[in-house]
Amino acid sequence: MRDHVKNKRGQFYLVATVIIVATILVYTGVTNYYLKKTYSTVEEVKEELDIESSHILDRKLAHLGVRNLR
Numbered sequence: 001m002r003d004h005v006k007n008k009r010g011q012f013y014l015v016a017t018v019i020i021v022a023t024i025l026v027y028t029g030v031t032n033y034y035l036k037k038t039y040s041t042v043e044e045v046k047e048e049l050d051i052e053s054s055h056i057l058d059r060k061l062a063h064l065g066v067r068n069l070r
Contacts, residue, residue, distance in 0.1 A: 039047075
């Protein structure tokens with residue numbers, strides 16, 4: 001009877017370990033899928049900065065009451 005209880009307890013730990021490992025693998029797989037990095041070229045970053053800086057300047061000038069100077 002005692003061997004039967006030990007086998008059941010060992011089986012429980014084995015199943016628990018498999019579930020934990022599977023959960024970790026799925027979590028890391030999903031995390032890596034969503035964290036794929038996109039690399040931008042210097043030209044793309046420069047273009048974005050130009051656009052954003054012009055928007056910021058336009059908002060600041062509008063706040064000061066200066067109309068479009070272009």
